Amino acid sequence: MPLAEIAAQARLIEAKTLVEYRELPTKRWIGRIADGESSRAPFDWTINPYRGCEFACRYCFARYTHEFMDLSPGDDFDQQIFAKQWSRSAFASELARIPRKEAIGLGTATDPYQPAERRYGITRKMLEVFAQDSGRRLHITTKSDLIRRDVDLLEQIARRNRLIVYVTVTTLDTHLARALEPKAPRPDLRLEAVRVLAAAGIPTGISVSPILPGINDSYHSLDMLARAAADAGAGHMWGNVLFLKPASKSVFFPFLQERFPALARAYQQAYAQGAFLRGEYPDMIARRVEQIRIAHGLTRRHESPEPACPEPQMALFAA
Ligand code: SF4
Structure with missing residues (x-):
C-alpha cells in the first residue's frame, strides 16, 4: 500500500494544541543512504x-x-507527527544484516529526541538494542536535551561500539534560536546536554549547521559557539552552509520576508540556481569554521578508537 494511503488511515493517538500524533506501520527501519x-x-x-x-x-x-x-511540508510537517510502530525483533533482525564496518546515522531526517519521544520512547528502545551489540559505528544527531535521559544506554554503547553524538546548536542567541527553531530546546539546555554526555565519557561534538548567510555566520557568532562547546566538554565541531530544497523554500522564504526582510531578495537570488550555494561564500565559511575549530581545540568529525570489545555478538539478535 502506498505510504500516503497508510498515513491517511493511521489512527489518531493524541492531539495536543496543534500537534497530532499517529502511529505508522513500518516495513523498514534502517534505510540505505541515497547514492548522491x-x-x-x-x-x-x-x-x-x-x-x-x-x-x-x-x-x-x-x-x-x-x-x-x-x-504539506509547511504546518503538516511539524504538526502531524508519525511514530513508527515499534517491533524489537524486526529492528534487531534488520540491524543484524548491516555490515559492522558501515556507519549508521540515527536522526538524519527528523529529530530522534523530539517531544514524541517522551511518549513513544522508540529512540530509547533502539538504543537498548544497540547496547546489546558491539563493533557498530553509530552517529546520533539531535537538538534536544532529552538525550540526557539515555546517558546510561549511551555509556554502554560507547564501551563496545564507535559512538558519536552531535548536538546541534546554531546560535547562542536565545531570541534568534526561538525564531529559527521555534520549538527546539534553548541553546543553553543543549549545551548542558553536551556537558552531561561528555562528562559521562560519551564522545560528543556540536553541529553548527545550518550556517545561514547574514544570520548566524559571523566569525564572532561561530567563535562563541565553539568556545561554549569546548567549555562544555565537546571534542568535535562541524558546520555546513544552509541548503534549501524547494519544499524548504516554501517555508523559509516567507519566514525571511517576515523576520529578515533585508535578506529576502539576496537569498532568493542565491538559491535560485539550486539547493546548494556554490563559489566563494561556502569556501569562506568552510575556512572560517576550520580556523575556529582549531583555535578551540576541537576536531572535525569524530572516529572513536576501536571499542574494547569489538567481537560481533550475533546470538543476541536471535529471534
Ligand atoms: S531541522 Fe529542526 S525541524 Fe527539521 S528535523 Fe531537525 S530538529 Fe526537526
Missing part, C-alpha cells in the same frame, strides 16, 4: 524513528519527506 548523498554524509545507513518533526525549524531540510504522504 553518500559523499556528503559520514554514514551509510539512516534511522529515523519519527516522520515529521515538532521542533519546526524554519529552515528544515527534511520537510519534503511529508510530501510522500500527501501532507
